[in-house]
Every structure is written in C-alpha cells, then in structure tokens.
Amino acid sequence: MSDELKQLSKLWTDGGGHYNEGIGRDDIFDKLREECGVFGVVGHPDAASLSYYGLHALQHRGEESCGICTVDREQDGVFNYHRGMGLVKEVFDKDKLDALQGDRSIGHVRYSTSGGSGLANAQPLVFKYRDGDLGIATNGNIVNAPEIRRELEANGSIFQTTSDTEVVAHLIARSPKDFVSAARDALQRIIGGYAFLIMTNSKLLVASDPHGLRPLVIGRLGEAYVFASETCALETIGAEYERDVEPGELIIFDSEGMHTERYVPLERRAVCAMEYIYFARPDSDISGINLHSARKRMGSRLAIESFVDADVVTGVPDSSISAAIGYAEQTGIPYELGLIKNKYTGRTFIQPSQELREKGVKMKLSAVRKVVEGKRVVMIDDSIVRGTTSRRIVNLLREAGATEVHVRITSPPFANPCYYGIDTPDRKELIAGSKTVEEIRQLINADTLTFLSNDGFTEAVGGNEGEHNRGLCMACFDNDYPTPVDFTSDKSCSC
C-alpha cells in the first residue's frame, strides 16, 4: 500500500466516527443526489390535485422542498401557489390544495442546500413582471448561469434566490420582445442540462435542453396534457405516456392551443447515464426502456464480464436490488437479502451518539447475519463515489460473518463531476478520479472489485444505436461532456 493510500486509509478508519453524523447528512447512503423533479398539467380542472400525486411519485428526486403553482384562467389568469420545506405529503393538506384553483399547473420537488435560503429557493419560482405573473420550475443546471448573472447584476437586476432559474426570468423580463420570443432567446443563450416548465397568466412553455440531458416526458389524461420528469408520475395519475420531450424542443401552449418547435438544431442526443443507473425509479421508462429491466441487464452483463464463484448475491438497497437479481439470474447463485434498509428512517431521526455507533448501533442499513454468516458474498452496488460508503457496507457484511465480499458495480468508474444537475463532489473527492481499481478495492476492503464496462452499460440500456453511446451522456465515466463546461464554476445544481 502506498503512503498516500495508507494516509487515506487512516483517514477513513478514524473517519469511522463520522458514520451517520450530522443533520441531514446520511453517510451510509452518501450517494449522488438527483436535484429535482418537475410536473406540469395543462387543461385539467384538478390540476393541483394531479400535481400533488404526480410530485409524490417523483418524491425520490427531491425530498427537501416542494411547491405547486396554478393559473386560474376562469379568474383572469390569477396565479395561486404554495411552497414549503418537506415532503409533498407534509407541505400540502386538503385546504392548501383546494386553494390552488386552476386548470394549469407547474410543480416541483427539490433538494435544498442548507441554510436560511432553503425556502426562498423552493420552486416553482414566481415573479411579477411587465406582463403579469411568471412562474418557473426547473430540473437541471445552467453551466453559464454565473456569467449571465454577473451581466444582469451589472445592469441593475436584483436576485432573491441562488437558483439558476432566476436568471431565465430576468432574461425574459428584460427582453423587449414578446414573451415566447423572449423565452426562446433565453433558451438559446443558456448552456446546460435542464427541463423547464414556464408559465404566465395566459401561456405555458415546456422545454428540454439541446441534448436531452434531463428526462422529461409527455402524457395525456383525457384531453389534458401532463409533463413529468419520469413516467412513474404518469402511471400514478392514470395518464397515458405519449412520448419523451425531444432534445432542444420547445412546446408552447397559448390561446391557439399547443405548438411545438425546435429552438436549436439537434447536434447530439445525450441522456444522462446516471438516470438509468441510479436516479430514476425502477418502474419508470426512459426512451421506452423500463429501468428495472435495464438494471437487471446491467447486473446480468456484469456477471458475464466478471463472474466470481460465491454463495449468495445481495444488492445494496434500494437502488441495486434489480441489478442483483439480474446477476443472480445470470449466474445461478441465489439472490438473498444480505442487506436491509429500515424504511422508517428519515430526516427527523435521532442519530446514535458516537459511543453507541462504536458499539454497533445502526438504524439505517443492516447486514443480515443469518444470510451472510460463513458465506462468500457478491455485493452489487450502482456506483462508488468517495468510497467511504462502500467500505462501510463491506465492513458491515464482514462483521456479520461474510467470509468473502466481492463488490460488483453496475456502472463504469465515476471519475468526473457532473455539470448538469447532479450533486457530485469535487473531482478530487471522486475516488475513481485518482485511484486504480486495485487501489479502490484495497480501500473499500473488498476481496475483488469490478466495474461494468462502458460497452456493457451501453448494451444494457439498449445497444449502441447511434454515435456517442446511443445518445447517452457518460461524461462522468468518459469525460466527454456534450457542452462546453466551466471547470472553475460551482458545478452543483441550482435548480
């Protein structure tokens, strides 16, 4: 072991004390975080209620704040909105929903940054401007937002949020053109990965970024249109999936109905790979591919690429269960419940004291002794970010008696930060950015470690149908970003 590795290793050993510490910090599941989900309705009298159920289905994309804004066209297009900190079911009650009259709505779930600005950043953002009300809900990140913001501030703009989304509102309000033209200009100006829902008293716009980085689908519920980050939200409200919003597509609802256009020509389709691997719900489809099935294929493909003889296969819950079953089906090694997550744990949970943690109190994730004791275990996980989480889970299995722990990761090594809306650590904290697989294996204390190959992943999600990995953004694996990125900027999402 190199000196550097020893040092890192020591840091981690000492750092065992950080296990689950802190408020809202959840080290044992220190996963990459999706930043937001959006949900919109056009033309349904129960727009707010549908948004409630739709956002609830998207809750996994943002647990910390949420909001719904409706426009009541029977009352001259008046805006009604409510936002709050917490889960959809906590922020809204019947009275609040009933107050959200209108047949159009845009809604949002998000992870907020800590601090006093939490609620201020909750979306949909709502502004008053020259032509009336303006509401915006976004999932994603604008790479050049800081530059645009500096320019706007120099011209006297004031900002109430730290969200990139506010930049777009200013661009629209300052344009001398009509609303739709102004919005089109703004979309052409910004660079990044995003799904936008923008609403005024009389119009509603839906837009996807030029590469389709962030998912966005269209559904129909009778005559109404529904827009959602994932298809699972359509299923929940009984809407029928129609199609994905196209990269660079701008959909306009105005007094003449629905129009669609491209605001930029398609250069390269680049759907976020991590949506397939980890973020989206297993019952959602992306580009027509069910994610549970895709993840099973990742597991299956991983088994082919790097079989290891073992007694049981187990997945890190909840995200890697599908892949683990695929691995087990492929290899014939039985899938067992070697790790279990307590479903009742949440934000308000009291963390064990350092002393109790040292004594082994763990209330979020447990290894099942009866299942793993004396066994050679294949542990399937979706990714390794810093490595600390993986090391802890491997150690949980060893403490429960596993004789061997073989870690299999259903994605290629995550080596590069995301600039399109996923909250990733700095490049230097990404373990795969600087370590070899063997070094990582040592650090996480595994007997063997393999990652899924780029090709294996690409095939699992439908084959290499076009150039650029069939339209995938795999920049986090291959450093091939579909847009210019500003490596100096704060890359964390500000949707």
Add this chain to the structure above:
Amino acid sequence: MSDELKQLSKLWTDGGGHYNEGIGRDDIFDKLREECGVFGVVGHPDAASLSYYGLHALQHRGEESCGICTVDREQDGVFNYHRGMGLVKEVFDKDKLDALQGDRSIGHVRYSTSGGSGLANAQPLVFKYRDGDLGIATNGNIVNAPEIRRELEANGSIFQTTSDTEVVAHLIARSPKDFVSAARDALQRIIGGYAFLIMTNSKLLVASDPHGLRPLVIGRLGEAYVFASETCALETIGAEYERDVEPGELIIFDSEGMHTERYVPLERRAVCAMEYIYFARPDSDISGINLHSARKRMGSRLAIESFVDADVVTGVPDSSISAAIGYAEQTGIPYELGLIKNKYTGRTFIQPSQELREKGVKMKLSAVRKVVEGKRVVMIDDSIVRGTTSRRIVNLLREAGATEVHVRITSPPFANPCYYGIDTPDRKELIAGSKTVEEIRQLINADTLTFLSNDGFTEAVGGNEGEHNRGLCMACFDNDYPTPVDFTSDKSCSC
C-alpha cells in the same frame, strides 16, 4: 330614520351573521390596523437576540409574520436571515437565533395580506445585487410606488413581492451611483410615510420620511445603537432612549462610523395622530409624551367637552382603558370593568357556529353583567371606523342590562382614508365620511355620542405648539394630507 339609514341598519342586522367571519378577520375588534414595526441594531454581538426581544415588544404592530436579518462582519459581511408566519415567539427558537450571527441586524413584524404570498412578503426583504447583499425592513407606505413599479417593470424588472419596499431595492440596484447616493436618490424619488432600515454587507441606513409620519426612535445600549418603531422596545432590552429620528433624516453607518444628514429640507412635521390615539403601546412615548398619560388626557378632555351624568365609566379594552380612567378621574364617576377581553383568544381559535353565536356565545369580548346591570354606562372607545363594531359593543352592554349607553370617542370623526401605512377601508365605508354624528348615534344604538374635538385632541398630546397642529398628521380627521396622494391607487399599506 332616512331610507338610506334604514337600509344600512338592515344590512347590519342581517350582517350580524358575519360576526367574526373569515380567517384572521375579527369583527368584534374590527379596528384600524397598524401595518408594521421595525427594529435595528448596530454594533452589538447579540444583535439577533436583542431583535427577538425588541420585535416581541413591537408585536402589537404586526402579528402575522416577522423576520430578522443579521450581517456577520467577522465572516466578510455574510447575511443570515430567517422569516416566518406567526408571532415572534413562534417563528424563532433558540437554534434559529443562534444561527443569526452578526453585530448588526434589521428586523420586522407585519400584518400580511391573505393568500399564498404571505410568506413571500415577510420582511426583511433580502436581495442579491451587483455589490452583494441588500436587506430592507420598512414600516409605512409609498404613495407613488405603483407608478415607479410600472416604470421599473417596463425596463425589465421582476418582482417577487407585492411590497412597496421592493421598489426601493430596484431603484438602488439600477442606479449607477454608489450605494449611499443611490439610496438617497431613491428616498428623494418616493413619496409617502415610512421608516426604513436598509443594510448591505458593509453599510446600514436608517431613514424617516420627510414629514416624520411613522414613528422611529434611536436608543443606545452601551456602545451599540438601537432603532425601533416605539420606545417600549428600547425599554424591553434595557436600552436608553436618545431621540426620535427626525423627519427627512438619513443616518448612515459605514466604515467611518455614523453620519447623519437631511435628504430633504423640512417643510412640515406631521406625526400620525392615530399612533397617539390607538396604535402605539401605552408605555411608549412619542415626541417625549407617554401615551398612557396622553390618552388619559384625551379622556379627561372628552369629559370636559361632553360630560354626561352616569353611574359607571368603562373602556373598550385594551386600547381605551387609559382614556376611560382619565374620563373617570375628571368626572368622579367610578371607572368599572364593564367590558372584558379574553386574553387567550388568538388566531387559532375556533369560531362559534352561527347558531351558537345567535345563542349568545362570545369568547372575545364580554360585558360584565354585575357591573352594568341597571346602570347608566359611559363607554369610551378610541375611534369609529365602519360603526359595526361600536354597535355590537353597545348591544353587548344593553343585553347585560345597561339602561343607558353613552359613547365617547377619544378622537375626532375618522372620515378620510390613510395613505401612509394604516390599513383603512375605502372612504365610502368610513361611516364618518358620509353620516352626521346624530346618524351615527342612531346606527350604533347609543343614547348619546360625542367625539373629541380637533383642538381637544391636539391639546391632549401637548398643545398646538406649531403650525399644522403641532406637527401632527390629522388627515384622517381634517383631510389635510401632508403629501400629494393618489386617490385612485390602492392605499393599503404594503410595508
């Protein structure tokens, strides 16, 4: 009784059903409402805690939302803030206060308008602009805000609140001048009655409108400066009263210390009469005059102007107790507790059903039968707005057995709406705007009714020491507004 009166009378009788209707609407105390209170600290390490106690002392000026913003100059002037719906004691807890590090603060209590925008309008407003952070807390109203806002929107500004205060932030941010010059320009541009606290990462401004319409005082706590809408907030935190902020005064705290200047020449001092009569706490002083004592003098003067033989004097709680004692002292008629208010009633109270109300359930204000039964009662109140409240209270006394009810009002007839931060109904709803005293007497079902004369009031608060009623704004009584007003605009306060 004229037909019109009959009609009104009928409306009221029928309208009895509206007793206590609506959320946050409290007809039995359907009083004029002060709109806001402000509190600021410069140079004290416990700025947030002091603001907590100071705002608590100003709670009567705004019960619906509150907020504190601090600047931490040891952390490069970072802003910390928290705002919420509810009383000061409900919105803040120890953790929230502890997070508000810094030795400068601006704080606010306010009445919010109903609807989803309640929290968005909570102050201090906090913005990001070219030079960093900008925080504003205001008490008052800007008469020409709608015009300025239209102009700003035409130039591409977006607004997140319906508050006049946001207009000032935009004026400052759009100015090419330095912050202090920009703020001075903005103050010269706006017309109205206001007390402003404005803070950036390095500076803090305090300003009173050109006529001193809204109260604002300076206190000292050791080396620290404290600013508050009323002196009671100084007492609460143990600060020493120094002086009132002068009309048209702008106080600047920057790296060189404290400076003061006049941003407009003094034309006419015009302190709001209703602050003396009703709004300010009885233990506060305005222009050096204690309000309990002033109100006692109003009662005493009223007794001289319109004595009536009676058995007991009673005041409508809480605001008219002092005046009732003054009336009793002057006349020798014993002061008794003929009316009592339940101190536990508040926002969350369940209103009695229509049926129970008809059966006499009243949980906010009661007449004390033992005190008034078979008695001739002098009932002292501070003002008559629509007349409905007075009628109800007179009827409570009659139902409890009062044989005569003589209503004495400690102010002249309130006939004109306020444009400077008091939430008054439209002119046509002000009963004194269209009825004679005799007509009002009939409508409120009193045996006799008199109002305090303009001179009587002026003397009670210190004599007619200068022109224009010793520096009072009595526009609500005499229609003599100290500024131009836009009679077509929405006059309700938007501090």
Add this chain to the structure above:
Amino acid sequence: MSDELKQLSKLWTDGGGHYNEGIGRDDIFDKLREECGVFGVVGHPDAASLSYYGLHALQHRGEESCGICTVDREQDGVFNYHRGMGLVKEVFDKDKLDALQGDRSIGHVRYSTSGGSGLANAQPLVFKYRDGDLGIATNGNIVNAPEIRRELEANGSIFQTTSDTEVVAHLIARSPKDFVSAARDALQRIIGGYAFLIMTNSKLLVASDPHGLRPLVIGRLGEAYVFASETCALETIGAEYERDVEPGELIIFDSEGMHTERYVPLERRAVCAMEYIYFARPDSDISGINLHSARKRMGSRLAIESFVDADVVTGVPDSSISAAIGYAEQTGIPYELGLIKNKYTGRTFIQPSQELREKGVKMKLSAVRKVVEGKRVVMIDDSIVRGTTSRRIVNLLREAGATEVHVRITSPPFANPCYYGIDTPDRKELIAGSKTVEEIRQLINADTLTFLSNDGFTEAVGGNEGEHNRGLCMACFDNDYPTPVDFTSDKSCSC
C-alpha cells in the same frame, strides 16, 4: 439587618440568576397558582362546543392541560373524550370537537406538574368499572387522599395518575352500593376543598365540598344546565347565572331529572379568600359580588388604612389593576400605567441569557420610565409569597427612576400554606410566615409596606355577615383551617 436577613438578602441577590429560569417557571410572576377549573353541561346538543368556550373562559385557572368528556345518550350512553397538553384553543380543533357527540359533558383545565405524567393526569379522568364508564373532573384538593390511597392500594387497587381524583373513582367502584349511594359515601369519606363533576353513562353528579371552599356555580341556557367554576364562563356562552352550588350540596341528574340534597349538614361556610383577591377573573362574581368591584374596594380600603403621599399609583398587572384604581379613586393620586406586561409572552418564549438579563433585557414586565421617573410611586399588589417577585418589581421601578416606592398589598400577610387546591410553597418559604412586616419591607427594598387588615379585606368582600369571617376561609392569613389538615402530607393540589 439581622444575620439571617443578610443571608436571605444575599441569597436573593445571588439568586438574581434564577430570574425566569426553568420551563414553565415564571419568577417575575411567581404567583400563587389556582389549580384547576371545571365546566359541565347537562341537556344541550352542543355540549362539547359550549364546553370549549366555557373552558376557554376559565383558561386562567389552568393553562397546561385540558379535556372534555361527553356522553352520547343517543348512542347508548357511549363516552367520547379528548385530553391534551396546552391551551384549550391548542388542544381542540373542529374535528376533535365534532367527534365529541353528546348532550352532557364535563370539562377541565389544569396546571400539570412537570414530567412524563403530565398528560396522564389531564382531566377529565375516565375509567371503566363494573357499571360502565365513569368520568370525573375536579377542582380542589382532598386532604386525606394519601391515607385513603394507601388503604386502597393495600386492598389491591392500582393507580394510573397521581391525582386525588382517582381515589374517588376507586371508592365508588369498590362500593357494593348503587352508583349514587356509592358516590355519596365517597364524598362523606373525603376531607378537603373541591368542586366535583362526575358522570356515568346515565347519570351526572355535581358536588361542592362541605365548606364551599372552591367556587362552583349553576347557570341555565334555555332548558340546559351549566356548571362552572366561575360566572365568567356562563357569560361567555350566554347562559344565565342561577345560583352558587351550596357547600355540601350534591346535585344528581338521572332518568327522573334533577335532584339536589345535602350530603353533610352545613357547619361552616368558608369560601377561599384568595379567589376574591387574586384567582377569579375580575368579571366573575362570587356569592353575587363582582370581583373587579370587590378588588377596587380592597384598594380603596387599603388607602384608608395606610395612606401615603405620592405622585402616582400603579398596579402590578393584571391582577392588581382593579385595586390600584380603587386606591387612586380613594386618594385622588392619579392612577398611571407604571408597569406593563407583554401580552404575547407565553410558554414557548425564549428566556434571555443570564448575560442579557444582567444587561436589563426584560420581556414580560416593564416599568414605564416616562411615568415613574422622578416620582413617588404607590405600587399595589395582591400578595407577597416568597418576596422575591416583589423585590424584583420594586427594583424595576427604581431602575426606571422612581424616587420612592410604597408597596401596598390588598390582602393580609400570607403566612400559612393552603391545603385546598392552591399551589403554595412550604410554610418555611412563605416570607410572611417568619418575617415581620418591617423585615419584609427591607427585603423587598420598599420605602414603606403595608398589608390590608383582615377586617379591611372582609368588609371589602361584603362585610362580616356571619360568623367565621362571613363564610370565608382565610386560613392562609389566620391559620384557622375549616377542616382537619395533615401538616405532614404533600399539600399541593392534585386535582
């Protein structure tokens, strides 16, 4: 100053640090505490709603828990109940009230002791016994409860509360007699001061202790009967006062209607003096005497007994305002607002840190500088318990500039603990139990100090109409307890 006094004085000076410490402990208003209030309805379809408003009117008698139990005779006499920690308006909402169907109810407000048992002790207590359901609400204290409890436990009874009231339930349940006979036996067995409401599926009993120590009145609302600790609760719901429940009276509602009887012969009427002086609301009447008026007479009588020349009279809010007005009326010295209490302060308020307290932060009670500065002040208060509170208030006045502070107490010296339901400290903590008036004066830092005489008090509340102080219990002043008391027992109320 004696050594002992010096020591005490030092304790107090040091003890300044205890100012307002603890949860629910409010030293600046460290007053005697009434323990409970009861409210019952017989024969009204809105029994629960009436109880809500009635208990709200009695909220001052117990702010820490409350409850309502109804019997629904249309549903075979099923019991419905709800209890909770907090104010009436906090514990009940519309849904909870709606669930309390029935035309009979018993309700309760109480001060709870701290600790986990708070809710368990909330009343009405509800039990299942041989004949069905049994509900009890009590105000008062049973002197011999510990002895009875020991006897019951020896025979195998288990207790879920620390309340005396549970003893009565056991006595009833263990009796071989029918319910009414069993209850009568139980009342004859217990010794103390109490007002009882007892309910079964088919019957409701109302009882006052043999001396009428705790107040209890009967009102009528149409055909319905209402029972309440104070008349103010009758006024609130529009009920008409009928009469006080007599000492030793047992009222029975059964299938044949209402019956009344004496369960013990009347030996001595002994209404609690402190109800007149401090506990009951000023708009309530006891024995037909309005308490505001009675307290004015106490103030007036005090002025006659111990006049002192001064500039202003002020009362300690809220309880001593009436007496202060009486004192002022009698002497001609003007009544002024020298002390003011913040009405928004409550349980959840954050206490100032020791450092801020030392700097003078006070958010519950303030002296009004403008009123007292340079003045000789007569400060009226209702009682002195430990003396610490009085000392603090005197010092507040001095710090605000009072040149002399003359303390006048509207009751005789409180020298003996109460065994009938008032939460008094141990005898040795009662300052009047061991100090002379002059010693107390020194300790509280007053210029002069006088107490109302026993005769003065008696006259103020209606004259010495019978033997034993016209039917008053003045044991706390004269040590003449109307019942045997167990000086070794825990005297604190357990209603």
Add this chain to the structure above:
Amino acid sequence: MSDELKQLSKLWTDGGGHYNEGIGRDDIFDKLREECGVFGVVGHPDAASLSYYGLHALQHRGEESCGICTVDREQDGVFNYHRGMGLVKEVFDKDKLDALQGDRSIGHVRYSTSGGSGLANAQPLVFKYRDGDLGIATNGNIVNAPEIRRELEANGSIFQTTSDTEVVAHLIARSPKDFVSAARDALQRIIGGYAFLIMTNSKLLVASDPHGLRPLVIGRLGEAYVFASETCALETIGAEYERDVEPGELIIFDSEGMHTERYVPLERRAVCAMEYIYFARPDSDISGINLHSARKRMGSRLAIESFVDADVVTGVPDSSISAAIGYAEQTGIPYELGLIKNKYTGRTFIQPSQELREKGVKMKLSAVRKVVEGKRVVMIDDSIVRGTTSRRIVNLLREAGATEVHVRITSPPFANPCYYGIDTPDRKELIAGSKTVEEIRQLINADTLTFLSNDGFTEAVGGNEGEHNRGLCMACFDNDYPTPVDFTSDKSCSC
C-alpha cells in the same frame, strides 16, 4: 356463479368506492395486522437510547403509538416514561430520550384502535400499586381477559384502558403474595398468546405464553440483556442473539441477578405461522430460521406444487418479494418489478377524491405497464383475507396490460380468525372460510389461483420435525387452536 357470489361480486364492484377510505384504513394494503412489538433492556446505561433504536427496528409491528419506560436504580428506582401517538422517530426527540434515565427499560410499539382512547392504550402501561410502580409491555392477546375483567370489575376494579394488559396489572396488585409469586399466579391464570415485559422499581420479568405463540428473543450487549420481539432489533443495536425465550418460560431479574423457570409445563410448542409468512421482517430469524430464506422456500415450493407457464413473476410489495424471487429461481421465469409501492406514502397522505380514483389516480401501489403489458404474469402474495385487496391488485395488473394473471399464495387458505394477537376480521368476512378456491379465483378475477399446501408451508419453515407441525400454530389454516378459545369474545388483539 351462484347468486350469493353474484351478490358478493356486486358488493365489491360497488364497494370500489371504499377504496382507501377512512383515516388509517388502507384498503389496497388491507392486510392482516401484527399488533405490537416489545423491546426491553436490563443493565445498560443507555437503556432508553437502545430502546429507541430497537423499537425503530420493530416499527413494522406497530406504527400508531409507542412508548418507553425506564427505571432509574440510581434514583431509588424511580420510573421515567414517555408515550405518544406516531412513529418512534416522531414521538421521541433528544430531550425526551435524555429524560428517560435508567439502566432498565421496557418499550412498545402498537397499532391502536381508532377513537379517543388511542393514547390511553399506548404502552408500556404504568401503574402505581401497593409496592410502588408497575410497568407492563405486551405483544399478544389474552383469550380469557373478558372473563377475568368482569370478575375484577365485580370486585371494584376500575380500568383506564381497553387493553388486556391491564388485567394482569390488577391480578398482580390484588394478590396477597409477593410480586414474583403474584405475577406467576397471573400468568397461570391467563390463557392466550403473548410476550410480556413487566417491571417494578426493583425487578423485571420476561415471559412467553405456554405455547410460544408470539416471538420473543434474548440478546446480549456486553453484560446487558436485551429482549425483543424479533432478532432484527438485536442486529440494529449490535447485540448478539442468544436464544429464543422458551414457551412457558419466566425470566426474573431481581437483586440476586437473573433466574429462569417454567411457570407451566410444556405441552405443545406452537409458533405463529403468520410470523413466518408475513409479519416478521425478512432479516429476522425465528427459531434460527431466516425469514427471507424461508419465504424464498415458500415461493420455490409453491412453484413445484402449482407451476404455471408465464412470462414474468412479480410479488406484491413489500412482503412477497422474497417469495416471488424464490418462485422465479425455481421456475426460471424472470422475476420482474411488476408492482411498485410508493415508499413516501403514509398516514398523513391526502386520499384522492372518488372522482380522481375513478380516473385511475393511485399513489400507493402501481402496476408497471412496461413490465406487464402483453405478458402472462404470476403474481405472488402472502395471503388472501377478504379478497378485495387481491381483486384490486389483479385488476391493476390487467389495466396495465397483463394478458393473464396467475395468483400464487404463499400460505394455505386463511379460514379461521386468530385469537392470539393478530387483528383478523370475523370468520364470516374471511373469504376462505366460506368459499372454495375456484369461487375465490372468480371473485378476485384471476386466471388461476393456488395456495401453498400445509405440508409445503411446514417444510419451507424447516420441516415437520415434531408433532403438531413442528411446533407451529396453524389454527388460521387448520382450525387447530393450541388453547381453548372463546368464539364469542372479541378476538381482536388488545396488547
């Protein structure tokens, strides 16, 4: 279809309107409900914190109320306790846990019945009796409690709860014998299935019913003893599993340490079959058998007994996932995620309106269209109670496009109610009590339906090692109750 079936069928069709109605009623998961979980600690300074994490691990056994009682032997054995409505993480916070000093504790999670008595029934129950404090936490049901209760009431006992557990407290308190002897007598007197934790100021008892119907295990954490309903709670706190408490075993902790005895001779071991099938967490072990593995074997065995050709296997989440994987492994038909449950749904969720439900809004359970569309589906579930739930899930799959739905149940038909602590409907509501398999198949709209055989189940959980199904209670399947039962009594659990 018989007329009766038609009628039932109609009821269900109409009854679609009852979908998810009511508070806390969750028809789509209208499963049998485990009633409670218990957790105890002896000899650990962090007893309360360990209980918090332990009860959290047992949360699935009771989501509606919980409580912890500790005894602080350093403070003369004083009891500290807290109980509340809600999840463990909601009821306890750091302050509440810190107040629960002591090195022994008993804790409880439970389902409460609706109504005002919810909190009153929360356990541990705590009483005062002759010898001090008595705390009891139970999982299970006492068959002859009604009879004992009638007897106790006839002798004057009063009850505060509707819980059977209170009966045991009375039996102990009324016994002339010492505490342990009294408790032993009580255990011999009662009939039923239960796990008891009983605590006094100096002693702690642990007892299992004579047949071991309800699970209870012993673990060690250093020197401390831990008792829990399931082994998963031991894992969570890092305790080591020692053994199951034996049927009829009484464990006593007193001043001399730990003793164990049998209070009745072992006649027949009869562990509840439904714990294996449904209630216990998959990572728990019963009698040394891991439940995930056992459930996989049930699925595997079911595949052998009743194979059907199909395209996908899916399990009803969460309880039937293990069995579905077993079925898939056995048959080679791929396991897919055909049904998904929203993990964020909970008590506070707003139910869709009838209209929205009809339009297909479903926010708890969804079928995954992409997975089941055009497919023949094997749907694995653990049991059929009334049949309505199964019918709804089958229909969800059909609406999502499944061409065939083959239902496979991992238990024999549930035909007889439970008298030992499982909340089952009346016998006549149990569909398997009166219908044939073919009739049930029709009613739930399945293509085929089979149940696991008794032998298949018995083998899956470890083989028929002894008489009486290797020590299982399968009365719900075979009507062979291990104790006398009172078919007329209310069989629902009252732990």
